[in-house]
Amino acid sequence: MAFHHGTKTIRETGGSVAVETVDGAIIGIVGTAPQGPVNELTVCQTTKDFSQFGTILNQGFTLPDAFDVLARYAAGKVYVVNVLDPTKHQTAVNSETLTQDNSTLIANTQKQGLLTLTLSGDGQTLSEGTDYAVTLQTGEIKLTKLYENLTADYTYADPSKVTENDIKGGINAATGKRQGFELLRDGFNLYGADAKILICPEYDATASCAASLASLAEQLKAVAYVQLPKGTSLSKAISGRGPLGDINASASSERVRHFFPYAVGSSNTLESLAVHAAGLRMKTDTDNGYWFSTSNRELSGVIGMEIPLTARIDDEQSETNLLNAVGISTIFNSFGTGFRLWGNRSSNYPTVTHIINFETALRTGDLIDESIRRTELQFIDRPIDDALIDSLVETVDTYMRALPSIVGYSVGLDYDYDLVDAFSQGKVPLTYDYTPKIPAELITNRSVMTRKYLANLISSS
Numbered sequence: 001m002a003f004h005h006g007t008k009t010i011r012e013t014g015g016s017v018a019v020e021t022v023d024g025a026i027i028g029i030v031g032t033a034p035q036g037p038v039n040e041l042t043v044c045q046t047t048k049d050f051s052q053f054g055t056i057l058n059q060g061f062t063l064p065d066a067f068d069v070l071a072r073y074a075a076g077k078v079y080v081v082n083v084l085d086p087t088k089h090q091t092a093v094n095s096e097t098l099t100q101d102n103s104t105l106i107a108n109t110q111k112q113g114l115l116t117l118t119l120s121g122d123g124q125t126l127s128e129g130t131d132y133a134v135t136l137q138t139g140e141i142k143l144t145k146l147y148e149n150l151t152a153d154y155t156y157a158d159p160s161k162v163t164e165n166d167i168k169g170g171i172n173a174a175t176g177k178r179q180g181f182e183l184l185r186d187g188f189n190l191y192g193a194d195a196k197i198l199i200c201p202e203y204d205a206t207a208s209c210a211a212s213l214a215s216l217a218e219q220l221k222a223v224a225y226v227q228l229p230k231g232t233s234l235s236k237a238i239s240g241r242g243p244l245g246d247i248n249a250s251a252s253s254e255r256v257r258h259f260f261p262y263a264v265g266s267s268n269t270l271e272s273l274a275v276h277a278a279g280l281r282m283k284t285d286t287d288n289g290y291w292f293s294t295s296n297r298e299l300s301g302v303i304g305m306e307i308p309l310t311a312r313i314d315d316e317q318s319e320t321n322l323l324n325a326v327g328i329s330t331i332f333n334s335f336g337t338g339f340r341l342w343g344n345r346s347s348n349y350p351t352v353t354h355i356i357n358f359e360t361a362l363r364t365g366d367l368i369d370e371s372i373r374r375t376e377l378q379f380i381d382r383p384i385d386d387a388l389i390d391s392l393v394e395t396v397d398t399y400m401r402a403l404p405s406i407v408g409y410s411v412g413l414d415y416d417y418d419l420v421d422a423f424s425q426g427k428v429p430l431t432y433d434y435t436p437k438i439p440a441e442l443i444t445n446r447s448v449m450t451r452k453y454l455a456n457l458i459s460s461s
Contacts, residue, residue, distance in 0.1 A: 016391050019375040019399035024367050025076035025285040027278050028184040028195025028222070030167055031062035031203070032084040032159040034113030034137060037328070039085070041177045041186050044078045048070050053082055054137055055110050058269050060159040062201045069265070069275045072300035075283030079195045081183045083166045084157055087116050091158040093116065098150045100143060107150060109139035113157040114444075121147030167203045168212050181216050196363070197281055201272045205229040210248040210256075217255040221366045223346070223359060227274035228260040228328070233299070234236045234307060234319055237261075241326045241347075249328070249347075254362050256347040258328045264304030265338065273331065277341055290363050291405035293439035295344045296332070302339040306330050311342070326350065327357075344439050355438060364405045364436035372396055382422050389413065396432055409434035 021315045033053035036042070050067035056066055063082055070078060091111075098107040098119075109117075113409050114136040119126040121143075126132055132143045141152075169180015178186060198217050203209050210226045217224035227296055228237050237260045240249035249258050259273040280294045309319040311334045320342050323330045327350060329343030349357040356362050375395060382388050393411055400409040413419060414431035422429050 003160050016394035017378060018397050019376060019395060021367055021371045022374065023077075023193045024196045024290045024363060025282045026079060026195045027070070027076060027198070027282060028079045028081075028187065028198045028220075029063065029066060029278075030081040030083060030169075030181055030184070030200050031066060032089075032162050033061050033063040033082040034059075034084070034120050034157045036063075036080075036082050038082055039183065040081070040082045041175070041183045041190060042082075043191060044080050045076075050078075050080075052115065056137060057267070059112050061113065061157075062159070062203070063204060065273045066199070066201050066255065066272070069301070070269055070279045070282075073279030073283040075279070075286040079184060079191075081169075081180065083180050083243055084159055084162055085166075086157050089158055089161040089166075090115055090151075091161070092155045092157045094153050096143070096152045096154070096307045097330050098152055100150055102146065103361065105143045105146065107141045107143065109141070109152055109154060109156075110387060111154075111156040112139045113137060115157060116155040116375050117141075117152060118149070119152055119246055121150040123149065131214050131289045164203060164206060164209050167200060167209060182218065182416060185222075186215060194220045194222065196220075196222045196366070197278045199272075199274055199278050201227065201275050204274070205248060206281055207248045207250065210251065214251050214253055218253070221370065222255070223363070224256045225274040225275065225278050225345075226256055226258050227262070227272045230262055230270060230306065232260060234309070234323075237328060238322065238326055241328070251347045254346045254348045254352070254356050257343075257345075257359060260323060260328050260330055260437070261309070262306040263299060263302045263331060263449050264306065266301050266303055268303075270306055271302070272297075273329075273341075277329065280341055289405065290367055291437045293344050293358075293360050294341050295329070295423070295441075296340055296342065299331065299339045299341055302331070305333065305339070309333070311337075313326065344441055355436070358436075358438055360439055361436040365434075368400075368403070368405075368434065373398065375399075382425070384428060389428065392428065392430060400432065400434060403434075406434045 036053035050071060053063050056064050073176050096110060100107040117134055119132060132141050134141045145178050167180050169182045172179055184195055198208060198213055200213055204213060204226045213224040226248055229247055232247060239245050240247040240297055259277055262270040263273050263276055265271040277294060280297055284292050309330060311320040311332045312318045320330050320332050324343045326346055327347045332340040332342035344359060345357045346359055379388065379392055396411045401410060409432060411432035414429040417429040
């Protein structure tokens, strides 16, 4: 050490540190699109971001259809995985006869999402840029004149060739890269946060795909939103929760929510209620907070339901109540209410009656636990002493004290451990408990009819 006659300062950080709540307003979606990155995890937040995957609606491409719904809620981030690989998920069409509009000179192919196009007319092959211009995504062809015997040879991105295995994905043996569902695991390493709501529109209709989505949700500490299949009747939806059910509704997990029926959008097409619920969950997180329920909030752009359901808040036998009673979230449409999401509970209800079956309680716990874990990184490997223990306890205490999502808590060392033995092994066992805010699912009025107020007539006469 060099000689020093004087003074100096060595600064150390001590005391508690701030805990920042992790972002829960993130959707993870896997599906198909006519264009855009393939088997890459892409972050989207705006309509412009979504448009890179195409804007074709109601053509079997599940991502553009879902984005049309999610954009109405305009909140949160979306991790997108497109599994449609145009090099293998394509179909060729030969010599399709086209009908040209006499006034606009425009013709359209039967299929959209074109990959290649060759046009023939008047007995010759036409030249793009000279004889016509084409918008491959829509299949619209603008020609320079009217042609006789106008035909087209083309290939198009075909979502019907995407299999469930493509959606589930895995690890590519040749490249070592993740694909499909597996890509959602990269969210934290790539962008610093995991998706907290997982959806897979249309493909979630199979029990096996829904089960894989549920497994991923458990590993990511997320919630999988599963839509019951199109054409499911009310009785089949309810029986699907039982041992004889043959649809994708058998899960009993706080990590899964079931939705029924499909909504009808403003274009009179069926839209996944699970996708609507995901968008509404993100909007509610952003506008109000993760501890607010999405139930009893209006669905955006919904004008009807695949199957009409009776709905009254004072009728236990209403069909919406029967669905909620078996852990299925649904659409509430009563006189003057509009179309509202209805239901608070995950698929472990009614088997599990602990408050964790409320989605808001589960997500509150998830976000609290993860936020604390992340903050504790800065304490790892410091010497175990009074200063470290005090800093840890005060850090968690300060965080919990300021949380608007809970009604009470406690924090301290976990005395169920042999603390001397734990400290000797380099372990610092903490324990905290808390009570999350619970949605007011039932308001009970006690109505008493009595004669005692007749006395008022005597006193006023």
